[in-house]
Amino acid sequence: MRVLRWGLLLTLLAMFDTAMAAVCVTDDIQREVCLEKPASRIIALSPGATELLFAAGAGGQMVGAVSFSDYPPAAKKLPRVGSYKRLDLEAVLSLKPDLIVAWHSGNPLPQVERLQALGLPVYYSEPRRFEDVSTSLERFARLAGTQSVGLGAAEAFRSGIDALRERYADxxxxxxxxxxxxxxxxxxxxxxxxxxxxxxxxxxxxxxxxxxxxxxxxxxxxxxxxxxxxxxxxxxxxxxxxxxxxxxxxxxxxxxxxxxxxxxxxxxxxxxxxxxxxxxxxxxxxxxxxxxx
Missing domain, CATH: 3.40.50.1980 (Nitrogenase molybdenum iron protein domain)
Incomplete structure (x- = not known):
């Protein structure tokens, strides 16, 4: 009986650890995106998404990007997976990503949906307001496990925008x-x-x-x-x-x-x-x- 109880306890602890490691966020088209653990192999399908991921502290986890992803300088060294208008799906799959950040209004949706159908987690990015930039930084930091960097970057951006808004209000x-x-x-x-x-x-x-x-x-x-x-x-x-x-x-x-x-x-x-x-x-x-x- 004691062995059985210990076995049950270990099982519950393992389930708890898994639940604690899992991360979920809502993307910019209101889809819930969940990962079993923070992403370690990220591909960005727009130059803007690449820049946001680096700013959120996730540059070290990036394994691919599209053409014209040129900022910060380290982004230029990432393997290319086509352009934002035409993706190279074979190149994407060869990099074995555990998270893809797509541009909802810019990427060819049939190609992105095919990646989803293959079981790859896709986050749709579509920042339309200044606040969306900050929340994107926060979400990417959560997905990548880099909250200490991402949350700071989000707050710095908010503060800077608020200062301009106050200065030019009248x-x-x-x-x-x-x-x-x-x-x-x-x-x-x-x-x-x-x-x-x-x-x-x-x-x-x-x-x-x-x-x-x-x-x-x-x-x-x-x-x-x-x-x-x-x-x-x-x-x-x-x-x-x-x-x-x-x-x-x-x-x-x-x-x-x-x-x-x-x-x-x-x-x-x-x-x-x-x-x-x-x-x-x-x-x-x-x-x-x-x-x-």
């Missing part, structure tokens, strides 16, 4: 056109994270009411909106070339007051902690626009 409004691409000409609507950055700095996105997240627009529509400032990301980290063509429109308020601004795309076009750097730069630019009004 700032005079500046109408802004943000150019996300040149050919075709594209911008962002009011639901995009970049638009939240504009609002944070006391700006007003002139295309906020468009239904598509990153809509194509015409040059004529920008001239009609006549924004006080034009902000562009350009093709590289130090390439403000997209701003030059607007100078031909001398009557445009942004041109007349020399309010043509460049913000490095990696700091504003990826939903990662680097957005704090981009938001600070954007706020400085809009403050300059106010001074020239």
């Amino acid at each position: 700032a005079a409004k500046v109408s802004v056109f943000y150019q996300v691409w040149k050919e075709p000409l594209m911008t962002v609507n009011g639901k995009h994270l970049i638009s939240e950055a504009i609002q944070l700095c006391g700006g007003e996105n002139v295309f906020a009411d468009l239904p598509t997240l990153t809509p194509r627009i015409s040059q004529e529509s920008v001239l009609e909106k006549n924004p006080q400032a034009i902000v562009a990301g350009g093709m590289g980290e130090d390439d403000p070339g997209w701003l030059a063509p607007w100078r031909q429109f001398a009557s445009l308020r942004a041109v007349k007051n020399d309010n043509l601004f460049f913000v490095a795309p990696s700091t504003l076009q990826r939903p990662t902690p680097q957005m704090l750097i981009g938001a600070r730069a954007l706020c400085r630019h809009l403050e300059s626009a106010r001074a020239r009004h």
